[in-house]
Amino acid sequence: MMRKISVSWPRSYVAVALGLAAMLVAGWLLGSVVPQKVLAGRAYETARSCPAGEAGAAARDCLSSARGTLERTWKGEGRNPRAHAEVVTADGRRLEFRLDDGEHTGFAPKGTAVLLVSWRGEVRHLNYTPAGATHTVFTDANPRTAHGGALAWGLGLAFGGAGFALLGLQGRRYEPGGSRAGEPEPMFLQPAQVPALMLIMLGICAGVLASYGDPVGTALKRTGWMAAGAVVVGALMALYLRVRPARPTGPVTVAPRRPDRDRTFPVRVLGDTSGPGGHPRHSHLVAGPGGLLAYTNDPTGAFRREELPPGLVLEQVRHWHLSDPTRPLNTAEAKDFRVVQLRDGDRELLLAVHRRQAPWVLGALETRRDSRHPAPPDGR
Known part of the structure; x- marks a missing residue:
């Protein structure tokens, strides 16, 4: 394959553009979506039962309930299977619910009387009272943890986008037309690239932990501790990469050997x-x-x-x-x-x-x- 020397669109610009776009999406998630979901969760926690006979729009921010009987529970399919429950209501309807992450099947036997508690038009949790004590099982429409997904994506895209943008800016030095294009450079991770790698890893870890739906303050506190750890680990890694023996990059002397056969x-x-x-x-x-x-x-x-x-x-x-x-x-x-x-x-x-x-x-x-x-x- 013969290639003509030419300057093409640098891949580093693509990395920078993707990183900036990711940070913009993260800003929207963290600045708009997450606060709205947190406020909705607080409104759900402070909601009171709907007055008897009240219905329609006036009843949307209060807790309404309907009685039913647990028919069965089962585990879903896929890479991250979730627990499901089927309930038969008093008027004969069959309703299926996917339960919140962390809930499990077998929480109650078939035929257990349950109370379906709805808020803003969706069933949010099931109540049942074995041995006189009330137990609550949340569905996947649990407003208290609904911010987890948006917070996870927001933190992941914020740190990861910053890391990709930084990698793109650094990679521009080694592409055609860059300030150091054509110079032989070590192939893999360099000390200057460690901060970008730490940002990407921090985004992944913070996103995974935030996805569990813990309070925002708890998630941010964990992210702060991880950031402090990333600074220490990154400093040690950069020091190691700086003092390690450099990989040879220059020309190599090779003695020709004329083939005596194919x-x-x-x-x-x-x-x-x-x-x-x-x-x-x-x-x-x-x-x-x-x-x-x-x-x-x-x-x-x-x-x-x-x-x-x-x-x-x-x-x-x-x-x-x-x-x-x-x-x-x-x-x-x-x-x-x-x-x-x-x-x-x-x-x-x-x-x-x-x-x-x-x-x-x-x-x-x-x-x-x-x-x-x-x-x-x-x-x-």
């Missing part, structure tokens, strides 16, 4: 998305006698060869760079693979091969060069 080995053509589904079109490279260099998808190298252009010129052999169009799959690949940087006019070709195979590629290139420029006869 040798087939895996290759990653950096930036190649011309294959099915946007994947690389070729998976292997064949280096053979006479300067043979050919792509193939056959691990044996015997079939479906596509020879590389004859005018390739070797620029250098180096380690993977952060600005390369394709990232390594793992740390081992970044350490053990070498990038053979080639050029054909204004086109650049980057072949990532294992360090043990790089000498065969250079040997085939050397044979090609000698065939184009043969040595002069003796005496001339």
Whole structure:
């Protein structure tokens, strides 16, 4: 895959835009949705029973009740199954309810008399009185915990969005057109990226804890403690990343070895998305006698060869760079693979091969060069 040097829309701008959009949504959730749901929960907790005979709009903010009989309880399906209950009312209607998170099946046997308590047109909880003591089972329309979902998304998007925006601003330095584009940089996490990572992790943890529907003050207090912990952990991580030995990023000296037979080995053509589904079109490279260099998808190298252009010129052999169009799959690949940087006019070709195979590629290139420029006869 040959790629032309050009400046495209930086992915860092996309990260910054997504981060800012996430923070805007978080502001709406935390500033509008959560307060409304908290106020609704307080109104529910202070609501009184509806006066006898009152109905319609005047009765929406009071607690109305209807008698029924518990028919059955069961567990729902899915990745996060919830408990369900079916109740038969006094007038013969069958009503099914999904219970609040934390409620379980088997809270009462079949045939237990229950009281359906409604507020603002929805059944909010079920009351039953075994042995003279009143027990309450909340449905998933529990106003006291309804703010949990909005608060979780708000905190998660606020911290996570800030982290993504910060990562985008930092990543701009290493993309084409950035202030440090083209410089070899370590591949993975850098000390300057630790704050962004901590913000993203804090958003995930704060969102998970807030989703349980605890009071807002409790959720914010936990978030504050987690933020303090993130500062300590982030400082230690940044210190470790700063003092650890740097990964080599410069050019690599490789002694060419001219292939005495066809040798087939895996290759990653950096930036190649011309294959099915946007994947690389070729998976292997064949280096053979006479300067043979050919792509193939056959691990044996015997079939479906596509020879590389004859005018390739070797620029250098180096380690993977952060600005390369394709990232390594793992740390081992970044350490053990070498990038053979080639050029054909204004086109650049980057072949990532294992360090043990790089000498065969250079040997085939050397044979090609000698065939184009043969040595002069003796005496001339």
